[in-house]
Amino acid sequence: MEPVTDTQISAAGPDPDSAAAGGACDDGLGLREQKKRQTRIAMHRAALELVAEHGFVHVTVEMIARRAGVSTRTFFNHWSTKDAAVLGIIMGESFEISESLRIQLEVSSPREAMRTVLREALTAIPSDSDLRELKKQVMAKEPRLHSISSGKLIEVQTEMVEVLAEHLEGEQAGTLAVIAVQVGFALTRSAFALSMSEGIDLITAFDEVVDLYDSGLIEA
Amino acid sequence: MEPVTDTQISAAGPDPDSAAAGGACDDGLGLREQKKRQTRIAMHRAALELVAEHGFVHVTVEMIARRAGVSTRTFFNHWSTKDAAVLGIIMGESFEISESLRIQLEVSSPREAMRTVLREALTAIPSDSDLRELKKQVMAKEPRLHSISSGKLIEVQTEMVEVLAEHLEGEQAGTLAVIAVQVGFALTRSAFALSMSEGIDLITAFDEVVDLYDSGLIEA
């Protein structure tokens, strides 16, 4: 298994059980991919349940792994951090995202490019209702999770700053790039928090956050 | 010693050596306070030097402590995390900041209140020129440090969201509060990055960032 590439934000797929029940949810994936997905979801669910039960700090990776029926080593093959498992953050290669930004910058304004890329990076969450309920509970009790800084996320942030700074030119390009990216991620984080606390999917949450931000009601 | 309260962002004071040379830099503090400050700065400097030399990941807390001439236990009495020591972030009680926000909200708009509080939380950095040079180097080589999420910072963030949400009222108060605080901290983080990379003091950097943000050039 790839030692946890990280970067494309997405969340766990549909419930393995319901998929098994329906039987038709092959997704065109091989048996291998399906199993991988299943264990991943099992861990995510286990993490959520345990955090809901005992609180984030009292849940160990070992506990999560055991409930999900895997070894702790396997846990870290799927999730880069404990936080990531609870939040269901999976990321792809950071250079893909920064490349995507570079391309978008050719055809759109920096603002639009940033938003398009960030939005694209948020894969929809087809989460089941019970997973949503769990997430709501967890986020309500664990405000700590509102601020994501899951390892590789920082990597992406850094690369995006570089790409943007390069594109902007001018004396203050660097500073402008830093601010733009920081604000962009602030919106993304907000979307994540909203998504989990309201039980809506990430893209919807992101759009809502962006709308609110643009409305000027924010006063930030 | 207080087991590292955390929250009031500030940076290490003046060079202990230069203070010793001048002799008149008593600051009205007791011998105790002075010594405490000195060891703190020694650790901060050691951390910066080592990171500049070997890179963040290859520097252990033990190495920092040894160079600063203290035990690792003492290290953690002063800094809540390794990151904090490198960045020179010290924080006070989080409730003080949220209290401050609550008060400011009585007399100013949310936007002004947020900014005032965040700005106040940034104690000036009277860093020596050589420390600045070190910081520049470190920040250039360690982009990881651009995204601060030093433990208790999250705590402050959370409390601010609560206070703000309570004050805003309305259906979307919660979401608005989350976004406002996230953006506020995004600006603060940007200020921190700018301060270190340009070798200017935090307040100046913060004002500059806010001005740039308000100018609309950002395109976030």
Add this chain to the structure above:
DNA sequence: TGCAATAGTGCAGTCAATGCAACAGTTGGC
């Protein structure tokens, strides 16, 4: 069926972070 790829595992090890109890220098009152 057999080979290549890849998911899962066990193990040993590193290191950040914390609690506790003992110790030492500082301060203030007398």
Add this chain to the structure above:
DNA sequence: GCCAACTGTTGCATTGACTGCACTATTGCA
């Protein structure tokens, strides 16, 4: 100058996140 309350420093033991490595088990494909 001396004692008592503080408070900073330290060593020790411990927990738990995370990693590298070598190895086994499955799966996909020819």
